Amino acid sequence: MGISRILIANRGEIALRIHRAAHEMGIETVAVHSTADADAMHVRLADHAVCIGPPSATDSYLNIAAIISAAEVAHADAIHPGYGFLSENARFAEIVEAHDIAWIGPKPEHIRTMGDKVQAKKTAGELGLPLVPGSAGAVSDYDEARQIAAEIGYPVIIKAASGGGGRGMKVCEAEDQLETLMKQAGSEAKAAFGDATVYIEKYLGNPRHIEFQVFGDGRGGAIHLGERDCSLQRRHQKVLEEAPSPVISDEDRTRMGEVCAQAMRDMQYRGAGTIEFLWEDGEFYFIEMNTRLQVEHPVTEAITGVDLVREQIRIADGKSLSCEQKDIEFKGHAIECRINAEDPFTFAPSPGLVTSYHPAGGMHVRVDSGLYAGYRIPPYYDSMVAKLIVYGRTRERCIMRLRRALEEMVVEGVKTNIPLHRELLQQDDVLSGDYSIKWLEDWLEERE
Numbered sequence: 001m002g003i004s005r006i007l008i009a010n011r012g013e014i015a016l017r018i019h020r021a022a023h024e025m026g027i028e029t030v031a032v033h034s035t036a037d038a039d040a041m042h043v044r045l046a047d048h049a050v051c052i053g054p055p056s057a058t059d060s061y062l063n064i065a066a067i068i069s070a071a072e073v074a075h076a077d078a079i080h081p082g083y084g085f086l087s088e089n090a091r092f093a094e095i096v097e098a099h100d101i102a103w104i105g106p107k108p109e110h111i112r113t114m115g116d117k118v119q120a121k122k123t124a125g126e127l128g129l130p131l132v133p134g135s136a137g138a139v140s141d142y143d144e145a146r147q148i149a150a151e152i153g154y155p156v157i158i159k160a161a162s163g164g165g166g167r168g169m170k171v172c173e174a175e176d177q178l179e180t181l182m183k184q185a186g187s188e189a190k191a192a193f194g195d196a197t198v199y200i201e202k203y204l205g206n207p208r209h210i211e212f213q214v215f216g217d218g219r220g221g222a223i224h225l226g227e228r229d230c231s232l233q234r235r236h237q238k239v240l241e242e243a244p245s246p247v248i249s250d251e252d253r254t255r256m257g258e259v260c261a262q263a264m265r266d267m268q269y270r271g272a273g274t275i276e277f278l279w280e281d282g283e284f285y286f287i288e289m290n291t292r293l294q295v296e297h298p299v300t301e302a303i304t305g306v307d308l309v310r311e312q313i314r315i316a317d318g319k320s321l322s323c324e325q326k327d328i329e330f331k332g333h334a335i336e337c338r339i340n341a342e343d344p345f346t347f348a349p350s351p352g353l354v355t356s357y358h359p360a361g362g363m364h365v366r367v368d369s370g371l372y373a374g375y376r377i378p379p380y381y382d383s384m385v386a387k388l389i390v391y392g393r394t395r396e397r398c399i400m401r402l403r404r405a406l407e408e409m410v411v412e413g414v415k416t417n418i419p420l421h422r423e424l425l426q427q428d429d430v431l432s433g434d435y436s437i438k439w440l441e442d443w444l445e446e447r448e
């Protein structure tokens with residue numbers, strides 16, 4: 001009984017991450033892959049591999065029928081979706097469960113609620129989370145929009161209810177642009193997400209992005225694992241993340257962490273989740289909840305010692321969490337650099353053949369990556385090819401070690417953003433932790 005073979009419905013470093021947790025638990029893995037990923041490291045390491053389609057993600061990693069068939073053929077008794085792709089697709093979760101396969105993720109109804117940001121905000125408000133001031137729900141009427149915007153004050157941000165990945169947002173500075181921008185946001189959202197619904201909130205001038213890791217057992221038990229600071233962003237995409245945040249006090253962590261955990265208990269939330277806030281002048285404002293494992297989860301693992309993928313698998317297997325809130329201790333500091341195959345300063349993607357590869361190593365250095373010399377990075381998917389995660393007893397020690405690790409790391413044949421990270425780790429504001437979500441783009445602009 002129990003989970004004995006997990007199908008990994010993803011690719012790249014996260015597929016490898018899941019494989020590792022499974023094998024450490026004595027569980028077999030099934031890799032599903034597109035034709036473009038036949039040589040991927042996680043495919044090589046998995047116990048079984050099934051090709052599910054051509055390179056295009058729509059025909060492979062998003063192809064529900066092909067993935068379910070692969071699970072049946074390979075006798076998988078659980079599916080882990082990773083992040084991205086089908087991870088926040090409630091219908092997929094339902095289909096998996098309908099096939100008597102364990103879904104390593106939250107309950108489908110919670111994925112659905114949180115995937116609609118208007119619903120998510122409403123639910124978060126009811127659960128007692130502090131919200132960004134804005135419309136109570138979706139807004140379609142321009143007069144109503146003008147009234148709401150006037151009440152909360154300009155600038156405002158128009159956001160797509162179904163938005164994700166930093167897309168479908170428009171900042172509006174004044175009333176005369178409101179109608180035009182709402183129309184634009186609506187039609188862009190319709191084109192990208194098939195849903196034109198938009199809502200309005202106050203545009204915060206200079207916030208930090210602070211998110212809390214939560215974990216529920218699905219039966220009303222839940223804990224929080226502290227926060228991550230993901231303020232270093234370019235085009236709303238995270239570049240470097242750290243835990244704990246340099247600006248959050250122990251009291252605030254305990255207080256907000258408990259508010260988040262209590263919200264998850266009230267929902268009877270199951271599995272891993274992240275509650276995202278903007279933080280400005282000491283106040284937290286909920287923006288969204290992600291019902292999946294995050295890219296940046298290893299910084300939390302580094303400072304708590306909890307293996308989040310292992311916990312996900314335990315919960316999906318009907319077991320309890322391996323720890324209670326009182327067992328969670330936050331120790332030291334961790335930083336993650338997302339390493340992308342792209343030009344470090346123009347950000348043009350740079351797929352192709354990796355001619356040589358040397359990951360950083362040494363004490364407290366972790367590299368999650370499927371790279372190897374001779375591997376060809378396919379042009380069809382996300383450009384992130386590795387994550388470098390470094391731990392130190394203090395933030396200062398962590399930064400010293402991270403600089404050393406970045407010196408060591410070699411990826412040749414393609415361009416990567418390692419030079420960007422090296423430069424970032426020399427900036428006074430980064431060293432002192434004094435940055436907001438605007439900082440990176442401002443710095444890049446000045447640097448030109």
Ligand code: ADP
Pocket residue numbers: 132157163164165166167201202203204205207209233236276278287288437
């Ligand atoms: P997505 O799901 O597309 O990632 P989010 O709601 O999480 O969208 O927002 C992504 C990013 O957009 C945030 O990290 C922040 O940088 C910016 N952002 C979102 N809402 C606001 C706001 N009200 N004020 C200022 N910036 C915002």
